[in-house]
Amino acid sequence: MNTSFKSIFVSTVFLLFLLPSVGIAQHEPVYTFDPDKSQGGSGKFYLDREISHVMGHQGAQWLERPERIQEEQPDQVVANMGLEPDHVVADIGAGTGYFSFRMAKLVPQGKVMSVDIQPEMLALIEERKKKEGVTNIEGVRGEIDNPNLPPNSIDAALMVDAYHEFSHPYEMIKGIYDALKLGGKIFLLEYRAEDPTVPIRPLHKMTQSQAIREMSVFNLEWTETLDFLPWQHMMVFTKVE
Ligand SMILES: C[S@@+](CC[C@H](N)C(=O)[O-])C[C@H]1O[C@@H](n2cnc3c(N)ncnc32)[C@H](O)[C@@H]1O
DSSP: OOHHHHHHHHHHHIIIIIHHHHHHHHTSOOEEEOGGGOSSSOSEEETTEEOOOOOOGGGHHHHTOTTHHHHHOHHHHHHTTOOOTTOEEEEETOTTTTTHHHHHHHOTTSEEEEEESOHHHHHHHHHHHHHHTOOSEEEEEOBTTBOOOOTTOEEEEEEESOGGGOSOHHHHHHHHHHHEEEEEEEEEEEEETTOTTSOSOGGGEEOHHHHHHHHTTTTEEEEEEEOOSSSEEEEEEEEOO
16 A cells, blocks of 8 residues: 555545544433432433433323413413414424424314323323314324334424423424424423522423534524423424424
């Protein structure tokens, strides 16, 4: 091998194999475990945020409490999502379907994919579907690190009071990102951590800057935050690439 051929060979190997692996490394999830720093959550941290515990299905009734209409204004939330009648929208961490059933009315020719990891929650959604004759909601059994949605299949995803408890936020957002069509939107609703008067435990809140930090790991552009809700941010992110 002459010298110039050797240097071309070495640079090609570097560009083909070493550079991409450096790039990929930046996009791997970095989780740390520090029980000593825990504020009562899981002790697992993602980008300096402690992940909370999952709300068990035993608390399902709490999700249907009447005060929620005032506190979280669910009808106004779904009305502000810009849904079209034929849209396919995912409700990630759907719980009892508090938001799924409202969105289903807005997408009569489309459907709602209600994703949850707890089969008991999905069973409650099935029960209500039968009772009310709703045919455009599909329950999806997700995994802690995978929403189990087909790629390029959804126009929007909604997460209400759920993302802060995902044990694998990086993998979940990757799965949602892959499932979104280009230009599709994520609506992320979390209690405002910037406001100490919001009466929710700190680990169940999130600041806007933290949410932007976590979403921008992927090509998800922060589009706007609708701050009409008494206690929550309604943050909108768009898949731009
Ligand atoms: C506090 S509840 C909120 C339910 C619903 N979004 C609402 O606002 O009424 C959070 C839900 O997220 C679900 N969950 C937790 N981790 C999840 C994951 N990785 N994928 C899908 N659902 C998850 C829980 O099972 C629970 O039903």
